[in-house]
Amino acid sequence: MxxxxxxxxxxxxxxxxxxxxxxxxxxxxxxxxxxxxxxxxxxxxxxxxxxxxxxxxxxxxxxxxxxxxxxxxxxxxxxxxxxxxxxxxxxxxxxxxxxPRTIQSMANKFQRLNWKARSKQNVAHHYDLSDKLYHLFLDQDRQYSCGYFTDTHNSLDQAQLDKKIHIASKLALKSGQKILDIGCGWGGMALYLNRVADVDVLGITLSEEQLKVAKKRAEEAGVSDRVKFKLIDYRQVEGRFDRIVSVGMFEHVGPPYYKSFFNHCRDLLADDGVMLLHTIGRLGLPGTTDPWTNKYIFPGGYCPALSEVIGASEHSGLIVSDVETLRLHYMYTINHWYKRVMAAKADIIKLYDARFYRMWTFYLAGASAAFRFGQMCNYQIQYIKKRDSLPLTRDYMFENEAVLKASEY
CATH class of the missing domain: 3.30.1050 (Nonspecific Lipid-transfer Protein; Chain A)
Structure with a gap:
């Protein structure tokens, strides 16, 4: 002691x-x-x-x-x-x-090497857990990423809907466009964009469990001909897309692959296209992933400093057209998840065991505190290939957001 x-x-x-x-x-x-x-x-x-x-x-x-x-x-x-x-x-x-920090730093560099086979293995470790687990603590649309709280008293479901509205507004969507959703989760973002903007969406994931749910949801909504999902690595995607959106996936790319990620997105994006990247990041300088999280929760995961993202993307020729820092939104999101997990204790222990339940609460508690006291935040970074692809001012974002909100509330 x-x-x-x-x-x-x-x-x-x-x-x-x-x-x-x-x-x-x-x-x-x-x-x-x-x-x-x-x-x-x-x-x-x-x-x-x-x-x-x-x-x-x-x-x-x-x-x-x-x-x-x-x-x-x-x-x-x-x-x-x-x-x-x-x-x-x-x-x-x-x-x-x-x-010694040098040992942890060396270990982190190896753990960030997310080649194709390892990326799928890392994703399966977390996202191929029982579908029942995520049903117990996520919102109705299964948004497993930072919500957008226009009011800190808003419900989790409203914050997640507002997140989708916020992102759609930045994409400046037009009917008939072709959208790529990199890291589509359970399909909620892809289905939302199709519903509100009459666009065709390809959602890609490395999680077999997420893919099953996403495909089923598209079929139930009667849009499986326009909203399609594939089990494929982003490096294998071909074609051209008017818009690219990626929410909560970049944390699994790994710094050694940042440049190739943006280079591939550049090649996939239409000349007048728009890309929106939503990722957990860190304030200040680059850092390391703590060993407990890397071992038990997100193997191979890393939350980048803004300099690491911009430094990598500038080599691709993509233009950074907008950057927004969401400072506390994820803390409020995770606090909702934490409370729901605590309330579902008996169900989670029955689904797994008491050790898993304690692991999950420790993970969420640590994440919440990191966004409140530590270096964690969220970045939304908008990219274009041509400087005249979007209006001269950001007013269009607010106008789009107002229209989408009016249709929902």
Missing amino acids: WLLDRFLKKLIRQGQLIIIESNGQRHTYGTVSKNTPITVRFHDPEAPDFVAIHPYMGSGEAYMDGRMTVDDEDILGLIDLILANTVSDRASMLEGGVI
């Missing part, structure tokens, strides 16, 4: 953390505040040092395995407390601990 005790005495300056060892010994860190103290209990004597030596990996695995518990299952409160105290401390225990 001495190593963890040493960390926490330096770390906790605001809020209060209580640690109870397996022998009952109690330790208190920080100061009394208006917030309820967070109480962590260790259930074997080796667990505290395991967490101290392998900070994020150790805490995640200890929580998953039941070696560490949090009173009231408030894992979100614990991670919020830790990150609130480390937001300005770049040498925080969560980022490095006693594991």
Whole structure:
């Protein structure tokens, strides 16, 4: 316990953390505040040092395995407390601990090598989980990406609809156009664009489970002749498209492949075409994916700094025509997911087991805190090939958005 005790005495300056060892010994860190103290209990004597030596990996695995518990299952409160105290401390225990950063950096570089076969394997690890799991915590349209909150009190379903409206407005769609949706998920974006703009859409995915659902939805909507879905890597797509949209897929491309990704998108995009890339990103400088997330949640995943995206795309000749930073929208989205997962505890344990449930809550809690206190954000980057492909001002976006909202509300 001495190593963890040493960390926490330096770390906790605001809020209060209580640690109870397996022998009952109690330790208190920080100061009394208006917030309820967070109480962590260790259930074997080796667990505290395991967490101290392998900070994020150790805490995640200890929580998953039941070696560490949090009173009231408030894992979100614990991670919020830790990150609130480390937001300005770049040498925080969560980022490095006693594991040399050079080792983690080298490991991350290898893990980002997402060649075709590995990309499919990585996608299957996360997205080919039971369809019932995603039904339990996502919105009705299965949007597994950042919502758009025009009001923080909006429901999850409204925020996800508003996200689709927001993106469609930036695409400046016209009837009869041909659209490519890279990383189409369960088909919600493709079906929406077809419904509101009378366009033909090809959605591509590497998830066999998502493909089944997307195809079924298109058939049920009676538009399978105009909204088609394929199990194919983006590198294998051929043809020309008036619009390209990609939401929540770029995080799986990997920095070594950024230039080829944009080069291929350039070749697929019509001369007067428009592309909209929606991706999780990081504020400030490039970084690394924490080892726990890479191992258990998104193998091969990486959230880029804006400089990495723009630096890669500028080699393709694509013109960056608009950039928007969504700073807190994903935190609000994930908080909805977290609450739904907590409410569905019994169903998730029945579907998998208690360890999986704890893993999933730890993942969502950590993600929420990263968007609130850490470096995470979302970027929406619009690209064109010709500088006169869109109106001179951004007014058309707001006008399109108003029209689409009026048709929905």
